[in-house]
Amino acid sequence: MIRLTKVELRRLISRRLTIVGAAGLLLISALLLVATWADARPMTAAEQQQAQRQFEVAHQDWVDHAAENLRQCEADWNSQPDPKPKLEDMCNYSEPKLEDFGKPRTVFATIMPELLQGSSYFLAFAAFLIGASFFGAEFSTGAIGNWLTFEPRRLRVYGSKLLAAASGFVPIAAVILAIVLLGVYLIVHALGDAHTTGKVWGNLTATGGRAVVTTALAAALGSVVGLLLRHTAAAIGVVMGYLVLVEGVFGSFLQKAQPWLVRLNFDAFVKHDTQYYLNECSASSDGGYNCNYVEKTLTFEHGAWYLAVLAVLMIGIGGWVFHRRDINS
Structure with a gap:
């Protein structure tokens, strides 16, 4: 198995799509760093003057109308049916401050978790695409039949291909995430607030490690889908159809099904818990319904x-199909 996996790893690394995919991931990472640099740049003198003018207008309006706005808000609060929010929450007209206007300072500990999460998406997609092509292309060209004449034990061949696809993306994902993490830190250190703690670094490292795991898993599952459909384009079509129809349309109509969708569970694993919202309604005293969005946590x-x-089921189905199905059918 080890020898077969090494052979498959060499094949994976030498494929043109793998090289193009790795280059594309580097390009996306570079664009992500450029966007972070643009967001972290301090305001120009003209932007600072515009923020100052906006602050002065807002502050003068607050001075002139704060009492009037508060009275109107209190009247609106009194006329609302129960249950209603607290008065101090609904009618909180705090004094505008200059720091609330213009571009806020970029904080490393605030933006980095979301950037790692976004990076995990494009890493998983690239790994799935290349994994599907890695296995699916062998059926399109007929190379899998020739390979089985040298190694007729199909499950060993199947396992070696999945191991090669998964392990081959571990260093790629680790390098890409390290570039993003260190690049963002250096940018924010120069232009924003890069102060952080050992605990934050530990959490970010753990998030990156989980993103590496999902990338390897996506490569393996992409190989399984490529095997089942025998064509890279078909595998991409199935994934895009799932994202649009199931995650998008179905998920928006049946909100209670969200905990069983792939994307939300992907987020829960990478981010170590994630939140989603349900629209919950209850009968009111006047015979109507009160509906509110309630935040839920997926652990x-x-x-x-x-x-x-999901991985065990897909890999099991793929192994059964590869072991039983006629290669030429």
Whole structure:
């Protein structure tokens, strides 16, 4: 198995799509760093003057109309049916401050978790695409039949291809995430607030590690889908159809099904818990309905078990099909 996996790794690394994909990931990472630099740049003198003018207008309006706005808000609050928010929450007209206007200072500990999460998306997509092509192309060209004449034990061939696809993307994902993490830190250190703690670095490192795991998993599952559909384009079509129809349309209509969708469980695993919202309605005293969006938490454990079960099922189905199905059919 080790020898076969090494052979498959060499094949994966030498493929043109793998090289193009790795170059594309580097380009996306560079664009991400450029966007971070643009967001972190301090305001120009003209932008500072414009922020000052906006602050002065808003502050003068607050001085002139604060009492009037408060009275009107209190009247609106009194006329609302129960249950209603607290008066101090609904009618909180705080004095405008200059720091509230213009561009806020970029904080490393605030932006980095979301950037790592975004990076995990394009890493997983690239890994899935290349994994699907890695296995699917062998059926399109007929190379898989020739390979099985040298190694007829199909499950060993199947396992070596999945291991090669998964392990081959571990260093790629680790390098890309390290570039993003260190690049953003250096940019924010020069232009914003890069102060952080050991705990934050530990959390960011753990998030990056989980993103590496999901990248390897996406490469393996892409290989399985490429095997089942025998064509890279078909695998991409199925994934895009799932994202649009199931995650987009189905998920928006049946909100209670969100905990069983792939994307949310992916987020829960990478981010170590994630939040989503449900629109919950209850009968009011006047016979109507009061509806509010309620925040829910999908736990890391749920996401980890979901992805593990999905991986086992898909890999098991792929192994059964590869072992049983006629290669030429």
